[in-house]
Amino acid sequence: MRAGYPAGPDPHIAFVREDVTPRTPGVCEACLRTRSRWVHLRLCLTCGQVGCCDSSPNRHARRHAALVGHPIVRSAEPGEHWRWCYVDESFA
Template sequence: MTTCGHLDQVRDVAPDSTAGCSDCLAIGSRWVHLRMCLSCGHVACCDSSPNRHATAHSTGTSHPVIRSMEPGEDWRWCYVDRTVV
């Protein structure tokens, strides 16, 4: 079982958007599911979405941990360790 060594980067943050994927909204695109960065609160779309903004955000900022923004879901994912945390 893989463990995550990045939980120290998780912050108590508020989402930067409640309307949807911040990046998709800016370019007029669509998304499938939403994720929130737990380092800065950036809301972005999942890898099933056309633009994969959550992964792009993590890669561009080195923010490792996201959580699902979908109703009824409470999981978190670490991009670096590639595991649910």
């Protein structure tokens, strides 16, 4: 159970679009522009922005979520099938 929410699905799931596709498959958009490196990639499930994870130097996926209000990402790594909500800091 998330703090402040009743048991049940993450209320931010409403932001998830089923038809979202990566805008830059296999690369972090912002790292590509700034010639930075990344560790792992995350896909915004609202707009398709690909950003780097919190273990990466610039944490672009989290920054994107905070700046534009798109709370849920999924791993863009091969073989990983999980989603994360930055608002609730929990799996979604």
